[in-house]
Amino acid sequence: MRVGNTEIAAQLLRELTGADLFKIEPVQPYSKDYNECIAQAQEDQRRDARPELKSCPNSLDGYGTVYLGYPNYWGTMPMAVFTFLERFDWNGKTIRPFCTHEGSGLGRSESDIRRLCPGAKVETGLEIYGSTSAKAGPAMKKWLARE
Numbered sequence: 001m002r003v004g005n006t007e008i009a010a011q012l013l014r015e016l017t018g019a020d021l022f023k024i025e026p027v028q029p030y031s032k033d034y035n036e037c038i039a040q041a042q043e044d045q046r047r048d049a050r051p052e053l054k055s056c057p058n059s060l061d062g063y064g065t066v067y068l069g070y071p072n073y074w075g076t077m078p079m080a081v082f083t084f085l086e087r088f089d090w091n092g093k094t095i096r097p098f099c100t101h102e103g104s105g106l107g108r109s110e111s112d113i114r115r116l117c118p119g120a121k122v123e124t125g126l127e128i129y130g131s132t133s134a135k136a137g138p139a140m141k142k143w144l145a146r147e
């Protein structure tokens with residue numbers, strides 16, 4: 001299967017931080033046909049859907065900081081990421097978002113994360129142009145150094 005831009009960025013981040021990696025995957029993937037995928041994702045967002053996930057950790061106990069990566073879908077995160085975020089108690093945790101996109105940057109994703117994760121400290125996110133995600137290392141290092 002094709003490795004997506006966000007997964008490429010996540011792997012880079014793992015190399016730089018040594019963090020554990022967990023992939024958020026819906027049970028029902030969107031279509032491989034681009035136009036259909038776009039329409040399905042838009043419809044899920046319109047319905048404020050919470051797509052079921054293939055798997056999810058039982059808890060995030062033991063993790064103080066979570067690097068949350070996602071592609072920008074229609075100005076925010078894919079709805080499966082909303083499902084993931086609502087599963088946990090975020091009190092006292094730090095979330096560092098990174099978003100791959102094709103022009104819209106983080107969009108409104110940071111404010112959506114703040115709303116979905118009460119009690120979390122949500123740091124300024126990193127925007128990565130999707131098509132250049134394999135070259136995001138230097139920008140990521142700078143962003144990581146802001147800790």
Ligand SMILES: Cc1cc2nc3c(=O)[nH]c(=O)nc-3n(C[C@H](O)[C@H](O)[C@H](O)COP(=O)(O)O)c2cc1C
Pocket residue numbers: 003004005006007037038039041042070071072073074075076100101102103104105129130131
């Ligand atoms: C359903 C859908 C909606 C998208 N909406 C936006 C958008 O609103 N703004 C933007 O800059 N890019 C948008 N994109 C482009 C993706 O954010 C970008 O290609 C991203 O790097 C894809 O990551 P992936 O390969 O991990 O899936 C959209 C892509 C898809 C498939």
